[in-house]
Amino acid sequence: MSNLIHWLPFLRDGAIVTIRITLMAGVVAMLLSVLSGIGRLSTVPPIRWLASTYIEFFRASSLLVLLFWVYFALPIAGLELTKTWSAVLAIGLNIGAYGGEIVRSAVLAVPNGQYEASTALNLKPMQRFFRIVLPQAFIRMLPPMGNLWIEMLKSTSLVFFITMADLTYEAMILRNNYYNDTPLIFGLLLVIYYLLSSCVSFTVRLLERKFSVWR
Structure with a gap:
């Protein structure tokens, strides 16, 4: 128990880094997904x-x-980024590509009748898209986008390989110092990732409930 109390500040600091990278990369990924x-x-x-x-x-x-x-x-080509921005750019580019297919399929899933009705109302193309199509597509995007955010959260563990002090990095440092407690350390790591992923799932469910009221 004394070891656990000693580990918590390190894991807390690592979790903060993991959450920050997830949120920053998420902004990049969602922008690229929509575009x-x-x-x-x-x-x-x-x-x-x-x-x-x-x-x-x-x-x-x-x-x-x-x-x-x-x-x-990139630094060899003359563009040097910090560890944080390297992680954000790499994860954002990768996850954004998957998100692009989610956005495309969600827009295509809107029934043709909605397009026909908006055309009959004499709405302009931009009005039709932002007032009729996008709100309905957004509801369809939420579940797969929630899965994508969870995947992005777990992908942040890869920044360990560029020696960034995220949650996985801190766990590995603890493991090197407390080798006999390896099962407990990595068990705790699994629990923390589970709790963070559950927060994402909970948020997505709230958004689904809120934006599905009209249905």
Whole structure:
């Protein structure tokens, strides 16, 4: 028990870093998801091609290799980022590519009757999209986006490989100092990740409940 009390401040500091990276990368990922998802539906060929290339390339890329490339290779090309921004950029680019497909499929899932009704009401294309299509697509995006946020949270453990003091890094330091307590340390690590993931799931359920009232 005395060891556990001693470990908690280290794991707390690591959890704060993990949460911060998740939130920052999440902003980047959601922005790229919306842009690439809508871009794939564009009637302008260059925009559609650019969005498709981004999605296909970064979905097929290993996140760990991408993280190494951003942190170790970009400085050679003249662009040096901090560990935090390297992690945010790599995770945001990778997760955003998956999110782009979620956005695209959610928009396509809106019934054609909604488009026809909005056209009959003489709404302009932008009005039709933001007032009719997007609110309905948003509801459909929530469950898979929630899964994506959980996946992004777990992916932050990879920043351990660029020696960033996240939750996994702190657990590994404790494990090196208290080798005999390895099962307890990693068991505690699993519990913390579970609690953080549960917070994401709970938030998504609240959003679903709030935005599904009209249905």
